[in-house]
Amino acid sequence: MTDYIVRASAADNQIRAFAATTRDMVEHARQIHNTSPIATAALGRLLTAGAMMGIMMKGEKDILTLQIKGLGPMKGLTVTATSRGTVKGYVNNPEVMLPPSPIGKLDVGGALGEGFLSVIKDLGLKEPYVGQIDLVSGEIAEDLTYYFATSEQVPSSVALGVLMNKDNTVKRAGGFIIQLMPFASEDVISKLEENIGKLDGVTSLLDKDMTPEMILEHILGDCDLEILDKTPTAYECNCSRKRVEKAVISIGKKDIKEMIDDNEPIEVNCHFCNEHYLFSVEELKEMLKKASK
Numbered sequence: 001m002t003d004y005i006v007r008a009s010a011a012d013n014q015i016r017a018f019a020a021t022t023r024d025m026v027e028h029a030r031q032i033h034n035t036s037p038i039a040t041a042a043l044g045r046l047l048t049a050g051a052m053m054g055i056m057m058k059g060e061k062d063i064l065t066l067q068i069k070g071l072g073p074m075k076g077l078t079v080t081a082t083s084r085g086t087v088k089g090y091v092n093n094p095e096v097m098l099p100p101s102p103i104g105k106l107d108v109g110g111a112l113g114e115g116f117l118s119v120i121k122d123l124g125l126k127e128p129y130v131g132q133i134d135l136v137s138g139e140i141a142e143d144l145t146y147y148f149a150t151s152e153q154v155p156s157s158v159a160l161g162v163l164m165n166k167d168n169t170v171k172r173a174g175g176f177i178i179q180l181m182p183f184a185s186e187d188v189i190s191k192l193e194e195n196i197g198k199l200d201g202v203t204s205l206l207d208k209d210m211t212p213e214m215i216l217e218h219i220l221g222d223c224d225l226e227i228l229d230k231t232p233t234a235y236e237c238n239c240s241r242k243r244v245e246k247a248v249i250s251i252g253k254k255d256i257k258e259m260i261d262d263n264e265p266i267e268v269n270c271h272f273c274n275e276h277y278l279f280s281v282e283e284l285k286e287m288l289k290k291a292s293k
Contacts, residue, residue, distance in 0.1 A: 005052055005085060005231045006212040010223040014184040015192060017220060018052040019176040019212035025051070025087065025235045026162055026173040032274050035094040037164050039074060041106045044162035045140040046079045047087050048175045051233040054081030057121065065120040070138060072113025073098070080272070086236035088272040106164075109138030117143050119151065141175070148179065155180045155189075157196050161203035172206040176215055188223070195219050237273035244268050244277045248284075249291045256288045 005020040026044035029035070035043060046066055054064050062083045069076040074096045079089035101107040114135065121129040131151035136142050141160040148156035160175035178196070180189060196219065199205075205215050216225055248256065248268065259266055260281060268277045279287075 003233045004212065005055055005233050006216060007055065007228045007231070008216050008220070008225055009228060010220040010225045011184070011188045011191075012224065014181050014188045015178060015220065015223060016181065017176065017178045017216055017225075018055070019174070019215045020048055020052050020233060021172075021174040021206075021212055022048045022051060022233060023170055023173045025233060027170040028235045029089065030168075030170055033090060033094045035091055036097050037168050038098055038106045038108060038111050039077075039091045039094045039096050040164065040168070040170065041162040042074060042108045042111065042140065043077055043079075043089055043091050044170065044173045045108070045160035045175070046077055047089050047235070048160050048162075048173060049140065049144055049158065049177070050079040050081035050087045050089070051085055052175070052177050053119075054083055054087065055085050055231050055233075057083040057123070059083060059124055061124060063122040065118075065122075067118045067120070068112060068115060068135070068138075068140070068143075069118075070112035070115030070135065072111050072115075072138070074108075074111040074113075076112070076115065078271075085231045085233040087233065088235060088237045090271045108140065112138035114138075117147060119147060144177075148177075157192075159199075159202035161201070161206050163203055163207055172203070174206050174212065174215075175202055176212070176219070178219065191223060192220075195222070237270060237275070239270040239273060239275055241277055244270070245279070245283075245287060248279065249287050253288060253291045256284055256291055260284050260288065 002024045003022050008017045029043055030040045050066050064081045066079045075092035077091045081087045096111050098107050098111050116134050119131040133147050136146045141158045144158040148154045156179045158177050163172040165171045265278055265280045
């Protein structure tokens with residue numbers, strides 16, 4: 001498997017950890033959305049986080065959506081993940097360009113600006129769970145760290161990285177989420193804080209060709225790290241002609257009638273995979289009949 005997520009525990013289950021390598025997924029997203037380097041970095045980080053947070057969910061049909069809306073030129077981005085490790089996403093303005101940040105990095109925070117992060121979990125209940133925070137930095141990892149601490153009361157360290165080649169393809173992508181359980185001792189908390197404090201950043205680990213297992217070993221190796229399982233992760237869109245047809249029917253008779261009156265076929269574009277679906281006037285008439293039932 002190329003892209004995958006490792007789930008682990010450490011310090012006698014006082015720590016739970018996830019680490020992922022997601023280079024192929026992020027490069028696939030870059031290609032289908034034709035994203036600028038800064039948009040690739042933002043989407044890549046959120047896709048990586050979504051993949052790891054997705055497999056935290058228990059139910060087979062559970063769906064997680066991460067949505068960022070900002071006042072900056074990127075405007076926002078959306079990622080949807082499943083509990084099986086599949087993800088999809090898009091950037092509102094995929095062509096955004098900005099000069100590097102003062103430390104010479106891609107300025108994702110500047111591209112997003114002030115805004116908020118929403119975490120929506122559809123667990124098959126009557127209402128989805130929705131947690132929302134104001135963006136702390138717009139750099140995504142810090143925002144998710146703050147989200148876990150405030151909305152879920154789980155002290156966490158989130159690190160996400162995307163490294164680009166000079167030709168703007170993706171060189172490396174990945175990250176980790178390390179969380180303290182409620183019963184973690186002061187010694188374990190201090191040790192974890194010390195280990196994370198020594199890190200140069202996840203991109204430097206990725207650039208050394210470190211696997212998710214090696215990254216967790218590097219951070220938690222002295223805390224009795226135990227790798228529990230390994231899950232493949234990939235970019236996957238579940239759109240289909242049938243699903244798009246249902247979406248068109250759901251807009252209602254009045255709008256479908258107006259489309260028919262225009263006497264032109266309509267084209268529907270999937271935000272997540274850029275697939276185009278064309279429906280003829282005759283097909284619209286069939287949809288109108290279904291909408292009338």
